[in-house]
Amino acid sequence: MRASVTLFAALAAAFLVARGAAAATAEVEFVHPEKFTDAGTPRQYIDRDTNLANLKAHIVKQAAAMLPANEKLVVTVTDVDLAGDFEPWQLYSREVRIVKERYPPRMDFSFKLLGPDGAVIKEGTRSIRDTGFMTGPSMGYGGDNLRYEKVMLDDWIEKEFLKPGR
Numbered sequence: 001m002r003a004s005v006t007l008f009a010a011l012a013a014a015f016l017v018a019r020g021a022a023a024a025t026a027e028v029e030f031v032h033p034e035k036f037t038d039a040g041t042p043r044q045y046i047d048r049d050t051n052l053a054n055l056k057a058h059i060v061k062q063a064a065a066m067l068p069a070n071e072k073l074v075v076t077v078t079d080v081d082l083a084g085d086f087e088p089w090q091l092y093s094r095e096v097r098i099v100k101e102r103y104p105p106r107m108d109f110s111f112k113l114l115g116p117d118g119a120v121i122k123e124g125t126r127s128i129r130d131t132g133f134m135t136g137p138s139m140g141y142g143g144d145n146l147r148y149e150k151v152m153l154d155d156w157i158e159k160e161f162l163k164p165g166r
Contacts, residue, residue, distance in 0.1 A: 023064040023065075023069055024063050024064055024066075024067035024068060024069060024070070024071045024072065024073065025060070025063065025064065025071075025072045025073070026059055026060045026062075026063035026064070026072065026073040026074070026075065027072070027073070027074045027075070028055075028056040028059050028060065028075045028077065029074075029075070029076050029077065030052050030056075030077045030080075031076060031077065031078050032078075033048060033049075033052055033080075034048075035079075036048070036079050036080045036081070037079055037080065037081040037106070038080070038081045038082050038085065039051050039052055039080040039082060040082070041086075051080075051082065051145075051146060052077075052080070054146055055077075055080070055146060055149060055150075055153070058146070058150050058153060059073070059075055059153060059157075062153065062154060062157050063157070066157050066158065066161065066162060067113070067157075067161055070115075070116040071113060071114065071115060071116070071121065072113070072114040073111060073112075073113050073114075074111065074112045074113075074114065075109050075110075075111045076109055076110045076111070077107060077108070077109040078108045078109060078110070079106070079107065079108040080106075080107050080108075080149075081105065081106040081107070082097075082105055082146070082148075082149060083099055083103060083104060083105040083130075083133055083148035083149065084097040084098055084099035084100070084103045085097065085098060085100075085103040086098070099134070099148075100134075101131075101133075101134050104129055104130055104131045104133050104148075105129070105130055105133055105148045105149045105152050106127065106128065106129040107127075107128050107149070107152070107153070108125075108126070108127045109125070109126060110123070110124065110125045110126075111123060111124060111125075111126070111160075113161065122160075122161075126156065126160075128152055128153075128155075128156050129152075130148065130151065130152040130155070133148040133151070133152065134148075136151060137151070
């Protein structure tokens, strides 16, 4: 029995390694993040850096899950405006993000999808915005403070790259 458990664990590990090796990859670059419309708390660059690192990790994860193996997505982000805003007339206005429909998430970027040989399959410049972010599902992101942005990115990746026959 112990041998079969060990064999199963070895096969599972080999499967995961092989699956990871064949997955799509992604690179994400943020150009002048200090000039972004709103990537975090206005006073603290730490929130901005954490938020951008989380958005980058999400794009990389989703590319690996949704794109064909051996393709590479290169994204150059030029602006981020997170859902919600800091309202100056509110008490503690620089500390509490107010999320309302009038403050939808937005992201501006260019992208290239590269094939296994490095040839450009698709490229473009996009400004994505989710004006219905408060009425749609959060797709399992629950209390994640970037749930609206992640749903918006998931929708973009699905619409941009997962077409019939792809």
